[in-house]
Amino acid sequence: MNRPEYRIPEEKTQEVFTLAAQLYAQHNQSYSVKELMEAGSEAKIPPEFVQQAIDQLQLQHSPTQHPATQRSKALIGLVIGLPLLAGIALAGWLLTKNAATTAQVNEAPIQSQPISGNPPVSDPTLVTGNFKCARLNLAGQDLRDKNFRQADCTGANLAGANLSGLDIESANLSRADLKNAKLKDANLRGTDLAGANLAGADLSGADLEGANLTNTNLKGAELRNANIRRTDMAGAELDGANLSGAQR
Numbered sequence: 243m244n245r246p247e248y249r250i251p252e253e254k255t256q257e258v259f260t261l262a263a264q265l266y267a268q269h270n271q272s273y274s275v276k277e278l279m280e281a282g283s284e285a286k287i288p289p290e291f292v293q294q295a296i297d298q299l300q301l302q303h304s305p306t307q308h309p310a311t312q313r314s315k316a317l318i319g320l321v322i323g324l325p326l327l328a329g330i331a332l333a334g335w336l337l338t339k340n341a342a343t344t345a346q347v348n349e350a351p352i353q354s355q356p357i358s359g360n361p362p363v364s365d366p367t368l369v370t371g372n373f374k375c376a377r378l379n380l381a382g383q384d385l386r387d388k389n390f391r392q393a394d395c396t397g398a399n400l401a402g403a404n405l406s407g408l409d410i411e412s413a414n415l416s417r418a419d420l421k422n423a424k425l426k427d428a429n430l431r432g433t434d435l436a437g438a439n440l441a442g443a444d445l446s447g448a449d450l451e452g453a454n455l456t457n458t459n460l461k462g463a464e465l466r467n468a469n470i471r472r473t474d475m476a477g478a479e480l481d482g483a484n485l486s487g488a489q490r
Contacts, residue, residue, distance in 0.1 A: 375400075381419075
């Protein structure tokens, strides 16, 4: 029954073509040289080799059979073999084509990844290099692992923060809130602390040489043994500040 919509499973295609080739060969008992050439072409066999096979078979003789009979059977064998090869070749071609199509469909699209540069500065405290904390609230934090050298912390809230022993040379801490901050033995050479609030801060042993402390609130600050050579303290509030042992 003719059912064009009927689908043949892939694994059955070679079997179908092989059987079709055999049935075709059994149906035809004789073939012209042209037909053999066409069958060989389907099987990807060059015509000259088909002709050579025919010539050799015509020369073969059997002692028990008439030459014509032997030649006829040989030609029939050749005819059966050529369509069979053609059928197998066609089935293989279909399988190869289907595999290529499947691979193309299943191939995952390559997702282009954006080239990332430096990480977004959503949290300036995570930035490597010079610390940036302008106008940030870092009150009470231990910041001794940060690089404050030439840092910009203008107007930052550093009240009670621990900056002991840090290199804060040439940083900008103007107008920063450093009330009760721990700055013991810190390097503050050339640091701008103008207008900063250092009330109650511990600056004992700190190096403030060349720092700008104009209009700075140093009420009750601990400046014992601090280096305040060439430090500009014009307008600074020093009520209750401890300057014992300070190097002037």
